[in-house]
Amino acid sequence: QVQLQESGPGLVKASETLSLACTVSGGSTSLYLWSWIRQPPGKGLEWIGYVGHAGKTNSKSSLRSRATMSIDTSENQVSLTLSSVTATDTAVYYCARHGRTKRGHIYNFHFYMDVWGKGTTVIVS
Amino acid sequence: SFVLTQPPSVSVAPGKTATITCGGDDIGSRSVHWCQQKPGQAPVLVVFGDSDRPSGIPERFSGSKSGNTATLTISRVEAGDEADFYCQVWHSNTDEGVFGGGTKLTVL
Numbered sequence: 001q002v003q004l005q006e007s008g009p010g011l012v013k014a015s016e017t018l019s020l021a022c023t024v025s026g027g028s029t030s031l032y033l034w035s036w037i038r039q040p041p042g043k044g045l046e047w048i049g050y051v052g053h054a055g056k057t058n059s060k061s062s063l064r065s066r067a068t069m070s071i072d073t074s075e076n077q078v079s080l081t082l083s084s085v086t087a088t089d090t091a092v093y094y095c096a097r098h099g100r101t102k103r104g105h106i107y108n109f110h111f112y113m114d115v116w117g118k119g120t121t122v123i124v125s
Numbered sequence: 126s127f128v129l130t131q132p133p134s135v136s137v138a139p140g141k142t143a144t145i146t147c148g149g150d151d152i153g154s155r156s157v158h159w160c161q162q163k164p165g166q167a168p169v170l171v172v173f174g175d176s177d178r179p180s181g182i183p184e185r186f187s188g189s190k191s192g193n194t195a196t197l198t199i200s201r202v203e204a205g206d207e208a209d210f211y212c213q214v215w216h217s218n219t220d221e222g223v224f225g226g227g228t229k230l231t232v233l
Contacts, residue, residue: 035222037168045160045168045211047222058220061126094167111215111222112158112173119167 002027004095004117011123018085018124022078022095022117029053029071033098033109034078036069038091039119046091050098051078052109085124092119127216129225136231143199145228147212150193155214157195159188162227163208171210172197199230207232 008020022034036048049059051069059067066083078095096113129149137143147157157175160168170179172188175195185200199206212225 037222037224044209044227045162045213045224047213047224050222060221061219096168099170099173110173111156112170112213113160113168114170114173114179116167116169 002097002115004097004115006093006095006117006120008093008120008122010121011125012085012089014086014124015084018080018082018089018122020080020093020095020120020122022080024076024078024097027097029073029076029078031107032100033111034069034071035096035098035113036067036078036080037094037096037113038089039094040088040091048080048082048093087124090122090124092121094119127214127219127221127223129212129214129223131210131212131225131228133226134229134231136233137199137202138233139202139204141202143202143206143230145197145199145210145212145230147195147197147225148193149214149223149225152193152195152214153190155217157188157190158213159186159197160211160213161206161208162211168211202230202232204232206230 005023012018031053033052035050051057068081095117097115099110099114101108159172162168171186176188209227
């Protein structure tokens with residue numbers, strides 16, 4: 001059973017860069033899409049961006065200039081960096097795997113998140 | 126920007142049926158997915174592709190769509206169903222994910 005575990009500094013100073021990792025166990029990062037989602041205290045979910053097995057990536061337009069995502073298949077990790085953070089970036093950050101089906105030799109990648117990590121709290125001071 | 130609209134709260138008595146709606150422009154042409162988030166926990170997918178259930182999700186949870194409104198229906202509601210529910214779509218034009226604002230389900 002695949003499990004995701006986010007990790008990061010917990011506390012980041014304003015204007016600095018936040019770096020988070022999501023370690024995948026019980027499965028592979030290969031041939032999947034991976035999203036990062038965050039949730040400010042007491043608020044709803046906000047999609048940040050995704051990265052795919054072939055390096056394809058995109059992020060929410062309002063975060064695109066600051067957010068970078070990558071995959072390290074050798075380490076079985078997915079990463080997020082967010083530059084120039086402010087207090088509004090304070091949130092619980094989740095990584096999530098996208099659903100995938102297979103028909104014959106063809107993979108179909110879906111845009112719902114079927115496995116989530118437990119999340120990691122980031123406070124910007 | 127693309128917006129999904131959910132009611133902030135829904136209340137239901139145990140054993141009754143809860144309905145949570147999600148509205149948005151052109152939602153009829155998009156796949157709608159739903160996740161449940163209990164307090165202090167990560168979200169869990171409960172419906173994908175408008176009406177499909179992941180393995181392990183009770184049949185009491187069902188999804189449907191009509192026009193520009195998607196609906197999550199929870200039958201025979203239990204106290205343990207109390208949670209926040211979020212709808213989600215993928216905006217293919219911009220290749221971005223979008224979540225609704227969330228609905229807090231209270232079991233009376």
